[in-house]
Amino acid sequence: MAQNQPPQPASRHLVKTATAVTLSGTLMTLSGLTLAATVIGLVVATPVLLIFSPVLVPAVLTLFLLFAGFLASGGLGATAAFVLYWTYRFLTGKRPMEQLDRIRGRIAGAATEAKDRAQEHLKAGRQGSP
Structure with missing residues (x-):
């Protein structure tokens, strides 16, 4: 149990357990019926x-x-x-490849320009501080 949660009352725990048992029992029954129907269908369909x-x-x-x-x-x-x-x-x-090359060049140029501006800004900031 998590440390932040208060302990659950016994009735709530009992309801959770009963629900889990009911659901799992129902699903197991349906699973068995499906398996039986599959086997019966295979037995009937094989001669055909x-x-x-x-x-x-x-x-x-x-x-x-x-x-x-x-x-x-x-x-x-x-x-x-x-x-x-x-x-x-x-x-x-x-020509799509040439268009892509041009766009790639523009992006690279803009990135280089932004990098240069950032470096100039940092240099200016260092020079101005004591």
Whole structure:
């Protein structure tokens, strides 16, 4: 217990314990029921899956390849569109890297200027103090 908190009455402690036991018991019961339902579902579904597996396996494989193809096609199309956009901007003189370099130079210049001012201010302060 923390030293700043006053001791709790026994009734409050009893209510906390009863609540914890009730909640944990309920959750454990639900967990057991879920496990039982999963096992029963697996027992029921296994023969059905075995009977239909010659159809299901190729169907799942086909769907996987279909979705993978669409995903790859979309990704490559988006990449191609971005490359065309970047090429257009580069050819029209809007070179993003040069703009970034200019901005970086401005920031570096401002930082150097601020540093120089701070050093001058410190030197002036030292010279003026006894």
